[in-house]
Amino acid sequence: MMDAIDRVPVLADVAAAAGVSLSTVSRVITGRAPVSEKTRSRVMEAVAQLGYRPNAAAQALVNGRSSTVAVIANHTLRWGYAATLHGIEEQARAAGFSVMIAVVESSDPAEVRRAIDGVWSQPIAGAVVIDFDAVGAATLDALPHNVPVVAASGAWQPGADRPHAYLDDFEGARQATDYLLSLGHHTVHHVAIPSTSEHSGREWGWRRALTDAGRVVPDVVRAGYDPESGYAAAERLDPGATAVLCGNDEVAIGVARRLQERGVSIPRDVSLMGFDDQPFAAMWVPSLSTVGQDFVGLGKRTFAMLHSWILSNEQPAHSTVLPRLVLRQSTAGPRPGA
Amino acid sequence: MMDAIDRVPVLADVAAAAGVSLSTVSRVITGRAPVSEKTRSRVMEAVAQLGYRPNAAAQALVNGRSSTVAVIANHTLRWGYAATLHGIEEQARAAGFSVMIAVVESSDPAEVRRAIDGVWSQPIAGAVVIDFDAVGAATLDALPHNVPVVAASGAWQPGADRPHAYLDDFEGARQATDYLLSLGHHTVHHVAIPSTSEHSGREWGWRRALTDAGRVVPDVVRAGYDPESGYAAAERLDPGATAVLCGNDEVAIGVARRLQERGVSIPRDVSLMGFDDQPFAAMWVPSLSTVGQDFVGLGKRTFAMLHSWILSNEQPAHSTVLPRLVLRQSTAGPRPGA
């Protein structure tokens, strides 16, 4: 049992132990000025012995900048969010930055304000906003302009003044829809996840592909993010549908489960595509065709943009990566006669 | 396009704008001393107009304490870790704390040291270590004792001097194994995930149940954390197994997929149990019996313990919650004659 919390050693303790001035200790710690080898090793010894670590608050105060970045997001648990956070963290860590997370629960102005105040009162060098939904968008709008902010986002949005790293899910949805049409389906139905704006990139991409091909655009079936919501949404799906594109893999798996329970065979009766290529997509029976999105890579790109802004003080350009179709067993041509 | 980053207003700016002293502004901001209503509103106006937010680095420095806590973990993406982090974050946010995440990639001493230095140089009020694996354990051992630290853990471990919030997966595994035996299986096989110590709570609980029942303890099949590793592990499973307990649901789903591909029927030929009850467990066909673990609750309890330590300066006691069996369709008695 160890109740007592020892006093944290400070610079002055090291200086006293090593018998040198504060300035000298600071110089060996920062390495930003020459120090004799003898003094240096004496200081290092004291540092090691006392277990001294510079106080980041004091450093941040005097340096006028910190090496922590904040990640602001509506979720940390859903696949896309968690994977993006993971990518940001990894890249930040490699660059010597710490990361702080701030969850914004809703786009209610008071809640957004609370979150922003919490983050902005911290000594941060910059922030990334995960702009996958309406909450992210609302946060982005409310953010002060005195710290670099980069957004990680699905599809390009008009009028974004902040730098964005995109995944282009608009294009992914369009390609997926085109693919399904190319298989011979008359049209493609869509089970949507909640989205940033009224219409997400995914929904718009799907819609565009159908319109361009001159096909009927069926009513969208709205779902949440998880398998259960897909399961429920399957009830509202047009019974005549032969091809369905879902807003994410979780929803697709829920839809699949419900259809299979009803004796609908995938892909014989219905072709099903997910979105994201999250770890379970390949495991499902039949394995799920989907649109592969590199969220970890998105996170890394986003941090890299923020980092360059912090270092150079020049706002970076947007960046985009195209998703790729991952074709597995859940898609096929319609049954002859369907 | 907004390249310029405005200068951040400081306390002195507000004082100047309101025509009062620094002390007065500080008093209205902190609310820790009486200020006349007239002065107060004048100051608030200046604050609002300038968009002033106290500099957290300065506050942390002068207050000698901060309101951010660090979460130290080996992963942020796997279900149990992510859900625990989520619980911590939620509880911390409710208490007005910010959370910083620090990922420790391996138990290599240099890596552990790097992570700890990074965290300990920040102004933190406390830390929680997610102690689900060997890396968590190594980190816990290396942590200084000058800041409150609480660990979130699976099963009770001998000699833990730091407060732990447990989930008791030992007991969960024991109950799951007992249940499988009660169905009539001669023994239960185990596909293990990587673990804290040589033997995890899950593995020990399984082992204990078999030993207590006087059954044969089969060789453990080792897997990773994800479906793919379960899929691969299925190849190494004893073909005579009629009941299998997996270290987590992801692995169980991988095992299920492989078995089903080989024409093995679940639960007719093999009963399969997972662990954790993560969102996909209920979706699989057949839906997966598992051990429900409340990771979000674990995270909340862990933060609550840390919070009480921070406030009271008294080290909290350990806390434990028992898991519960979630029985679904993947378990049944052995086939007559099996």
Next chain:
DNA sequence: CTGAAAGCGCTTACAG
């Protein structure tokens, strides 16, 4: 109720 002053732990010119 309000202001002037000291101090939190650092870094960085400024002198030697």
Next chain:
DNA sequence: CTGAAAGCGCTTACAG
């Protein structure tokens, strides 16, 4: 190469 001093932005006794 090394030390004394000022200052980063706050808060908090200490005087009025």
